[in-house]
Amino acid sequence: MAEIHPNQRVAVLVDAQNLYHTAQSLYSRNIDYSSLLEKSVQGRELTRAISYVIRADAPDEERFFEALVDIGFETKIKDIKTFGDGSKKADWDVGMSLDAVTLANHVDTVVLCTGDGDFSRLCSHLRHEGVRAEVMAFKQSTAEELIEAADSFVDLSEREETFLL
Known part of the structure; x- marks a missing residue:
């Protein structure tokens, strides 16, 4: 696969729910999205940066969405769905995959910021199409098949001072 070079066009796709819950459960801290974006681009040419978020009517979530835009992310927002039995569901797996393929x-x-193993097939597809697939996530909660399917993996846990607030 292609090596990193300054003229490389990069798309950064962030599974905000996945990163948020992992950072909270492992460190009780939040993600530094500004650093995440900067380090994922690595001086290359940023084409698109998209953060996929869930609206759950939580306090300050609108401020968070606005902060992502200020940093340079396009936000895609999905409302959480509550089912008759009280269970809740919301994920962006299909939306992120369609955007990556497009x-x-x-x-x-394509830099995928998620540890969700459902994206391993997407990495394989991107690589087959000649697109470099990079993953950035916390290794403790990243599926092994996702790490193996990517061209490179950055463990956010190895640089807590950079990636966590």
Whole structure:
């Protein structure tokens, strides 16, 4: 697969729920999205940065969404669904995958910021299409098949001072 070079066009796709819950459960801290974006681009040409978020009517979530935009992310927001039995569900797996496949014709690299193993097949597909697939997540909660499917993996846990607030 292609090595990293300054003219590489990069799309950064962030599974905000996955990163948030992992950072909270492991460290009781929040993600530094500004550093995440900067380090994921690594001096290359940013084509798109999209953060996939869930609206759960939590305090300060609108401020969080606005902060993501200020940092440079396009936000895609999905409302949480509550079912008759009281269970709740909301995820962006299909939306992120469709965006990655669509962007693949316009970028050299897709950086997936998630530890969700459901994206391992997406990494394999991107690589097959000649697109570099990079993953950034916390290794403790990242599926091994996702790490193996990516061209590179950055363990956010190894640089807590950079990636956590």
